Amino acid sequence: MTPKPLIVIPVKDFRQAKSRLGNTLSPDHRSALARRLCERTLGFFANHFPDHDRLVVTASPKIARLAKKLGAMVLEEPQADGLSPAAQRAADWARQAGYSAQLLVPADIVELDEAEICRLLKTGGEGPAVVICPASDGGTNALLTSPPDALPFRFGPQSAVAHRQAAQRLGLSCQVLELSRLRFDLDTPADLSTLDALIQQRGAETPQELKKLWNLCTTPHGMTPWTAWLTTP
Ligand SMILES: Nc1nc2c(ncn2[C@@H]2O[C@H](COP(=O)(O)OP(=O)(O)OP(=O)(O)O)[C@@H](O)[C@H]2O)c(=O)[nH]1
Numbered sequence: 090m091t092p093k094p095l096i097v098i099p100v101k102d103f104r105q106a107k108s109r110l111g112n113t114l115s116p117d118h119r120s121a122l123a124r125r126l127c128e129r130t131l132g133f134f135a136n137h138f139p140d141h142d143r144l145v146v147t148a149s150p151k152i153a154r155l156a157k158k159l160g161a162m163v164l165e166e167p168q169a170d171g172l173s174p175a176a177q178r179a180a181d182w183a184r185q186a187g188y189s190a191q192l193l194v195p196a197d198i199v200e201l202d203e204a205e206i207c208r209l210l211k212t213g214g215e216g217p218a219v220v221i222c223p224a225s226d227g228g229t230n231a232l233l234t235s236p237p238d239a240l241p242f243r244f245g246p247q248s249a250v251a252h253r254q255a256a257q258r259l260g261l262s263c264q265v266l267e268l269s270r271l272r273f274d275l276d277t278p279a280d281l282s283t284l285d286a287l288i289q290q291r292g293a294e295t296p297q298e299l300k301k302l303w304n305l306c307t308t309p310h311g312m313t314p315w316t317a318w319l320t321t322p
């Protein structure tokens with residue numbers, strides 16, 4: 090058995106990603122944003138958790154190449170059928186490969202924090218267990234399952250509650266861990282406003298990476314893409 094949890098990162102084709110930003114960002118901006126978020130996620134785990142294997146689940150050959158370049162293994166899915174099927178596919182693979190647990194993290198967290206992930210990985214304990222990290226919108230922004238396929242995946246609206254209920258129905262040890270950085274993923278125009286407010290609030294203390302992320306949402310001319318997008322014939 091491999092004692093360290095497998096880090097599972099599901100990534101759908103960048104051109105299909107961030108559809109909830111479709112009325113705000115142009116397709117090119119959305120794709121570039123999704124790619125940058127994915128690169129940062131893979132780079133974060135490669136740099137801070139090199140002793141944990143990483144597995145990217147994707148149907149995109151382009152993302153598979155990117156994942157391998159950034160040190161991750163790749164589990165190809167025939168098509169993007171949704172986050173829960175992708176998570177289940179990973180859990181089945183992880184179980185068969187001998188991993189005792191898996192930590193699924195979406196590739197759109199704005200600020201991954203090493204101390205938070207260390208705390209998450211230390212939670213859970215022995216035996217079948219689930220640790221849920223809720224997103225600010227009630228989703229699940231990290232899910233630690235031991236064994237990997239300990240429970241059915243219920244990603245979607247209010248999935249943090251759905252996962253807790255599924256764990257309780259199965260009599261699994263279940264902890265809900267609120268982590269302030271991990272709660273914030275970039276899905277909606279309101280999340281873009283939150284990112285902008287975060288940058289304004291931090292001012293000179295703003296990490297360069299956050300500024301780069303924000304710059305990806307604006308045109309070279311400093312206009313916001315929604316202006317450019319709406320005025321594009
Ligand atoms: N492999 C795989 N990953 C997925 C799939 N659907 C979503 N994801 C990934 O799961 C994470 C959370 O995605 P969502 O926020 O639900 O989807 P999104 O594409 O980022 O945004 P929307 O298109 O607005 O739903 C991201 O890393 C996505 O790339 C899928 O069908 N297959």
Ligand SMILES: O=C(O)[C@H](O)COP(=O)(O)O
Pocket residue numbers: 172195224226227228229230243244245246248249274276
């Ligand atoms: O809980 C979920 O379904 C995933 O984290 C995705 O949620 P999101 O679409 O709100 O990011």
